[in-house]
Amino acid sequence: MKSNWRDKIRKIDPYVPGEQSKDPDIIKLNANENPYPPSPDVEAVLHQFPVHALRRYPDANSGNLRHALAQHFGVQENQIFMGNGSDDVLALCFQTFFCSEQPILFPDITYSFYPVWCDLFHIPYVRIPLTEEYRINPKDYQRINGGIILPNPNAPTGIGEGLEFVEALLRGNPDSVVIIDEAYIDFGGVSCVPLLDRYENLVIVQTMSKSRSLAGLRVGYAIASPELISALEAVKNSYNSYTMDMVTLDAATASVQDDAYFRKTCQQVIQTRERSVERFQSLGFTVMPSLTNFLLVTHPKRSAKELFENLKAQKIFVRYFNQPRIDNHLRVTIGTDDEMDKLFCALEVLFK
Numbered sequence: 001m002k003s004n005w006r007d008k009i010r011k012i013d014p015y016v017p018g019e020q021s022k023d024p025d026i027i028k029l030n031a032n033e034n035p036y037p038p039s040p041d042v043e044a045v046l047h048q049f050p051v052h053a054l055r056r057y058p059d060a061n062s063g064n065l066r067h068a069l070a071q072h073f074g075v076q077e078n079q080i081f082m083g084n085g086s087d088d089v090l091a092l093c094f095q096t097f098f099c100s101e102q103p104i105l106f107p108d109i110t111y112s113f114y115p116v117w118c119d120l121f122h123i124p125y126v127r128i129p130l131t132e133e134y135r136i137n138p139k140d141y142q143r144i145n146g147g148i149i150l151p152n153p154n155a156p157t158g159i160g161e162g163l164e165f166v167e168a169l170l171r172g173n174p175d176s177v178v179i180i181d182e183a184y185i186d187f188g189g190v191s192c193v194p195l196l197d198r199y200e201n202l203v204i205v206q207t208m209s210k211s212r213s214l215a216g217l218r219v220g221y222a223i224a225s226p227e228l229i230s231a232l233e234a235v236k237n238s239y240n241s242y243t244m245d246m247v248t249l250d251a252a253t254a255s256v257q258d259d260a261y262f263r264k265t266c267q268q269v270i271q272t273r274e275r276s277v278e279r280f281q282s283l284g285f286t287v288m289p290s291l292t293n294f295l296l297v298t299h300p301k302r303s304a305k306e307l308f309e310n311l312k313a314q315k316i317f318v319r320y321f322n323q324p325r326i327d328n329h330l331r332v333t334i335g336t337d338d339e340m341d342k343l344f345c346a347l348e349v350l351f352k
């Protein structure tokens with residue numbers, strides 16, 4: 001007799017991250033990682049870490065790290081929630097804040113993890129199309145909903161909006177939790193942290209993966225009203241109280257305390273981005289205005305998919321999305337000046 005146990009297993013299309021590779025020769029511009037190392041203070045912490053301490057459980061409240069972040073942002077410690085990368089924090093936010101029968105709203109072109117979590121947690125959703133200019137119009141989000149999530153700056157467009165944009169979203173949605181995913185905020189955007197005093201339904205999520213060069217450690221956090229943070233803590237403590245490990249807590253704290261290095265490397269990425277915009281344009285590309293560490297580009301005469309494959313054959317990895325409205329675009333992470341020079345040399349040859 002044939003068994004039916006397979007019918008009882010969850011089947012889901014997972015999120016697909018940018019391809020990783022062990023080949024050291026690859027110029028890796030496909031996952032929005034930072035080309036610069038983390039702060040030297042992080043390295044010092046890792047070298048000096050007291051290994052004997054590992055026999056104990058870590059601080060479930062991430063006390064030191066929350067304290068450092070609270071100081072950095074000028075908020076209270078009970079307004080910060082820590083997680084294992086912002087993907088972990090976002091997944092917990094979906095489970096905690098999106099519990100109504102109404103659909104949540106997010107843009108048609110955005111972080112592709114959002115619909116995956118909706119499917120995983122059975123959350124209904126509606127995708128709101130970006131405007132013709134690939135921007136988000138807050139008016140389109142004034143309809144009955146079970147919550148709102150969007151990145152600012154948006155990904156993969158790179159386009160960032162100001163405080164008045166976030167405020168318009170919040171004013172139009174006093175009955176929903178509004179989550180702003182600020183994964184790329186440190187590359188020239190305006191954080192909406194100052195709005196927290198006036199909007200108790202605002203949740204800001206940030207990550208140390210991009211601007212702090214710590215993708216490998218997995219550190220993310222939410223900043224919100226104490227009431228929303230307690231709700232997140234309750235859900236976290238219902239399945240794993242010890243999400244963050246002791247080594248990561250110490251290393252991340254060192255990163256937050258070295259503000260000068262953080263600002264310097266962000267500024268360097270921004271400078272390289274602005275140079276890169278000009279070089280793309282001189283090759284005939286159209287470049288979306290970016291406030292992030294990547295550029296979304298398209299060429300009127302060249303197939304993005306072919307360029308992607310050609311570059312890949314030359315060990316230069318960029319990101320291609322086979323998705324309506326952006327299927328002739330490439331998303332290119334900003335590397336070092338040297339890496340970008342190699343990319344543009346390769347493109348110049350392809351365009352001869």
Ligand SMILES: *Cc1c(COP(=O)(O)O)cnc(C)c1O
Nearest residue numbers: 085086087111151183207209220
């Ligand atoms: C990279 C990214 C994240 C996730 O970052 P983590 O590495 O999990 O902290 C979340 N949202 C957006 C929009 C991102 O681009």
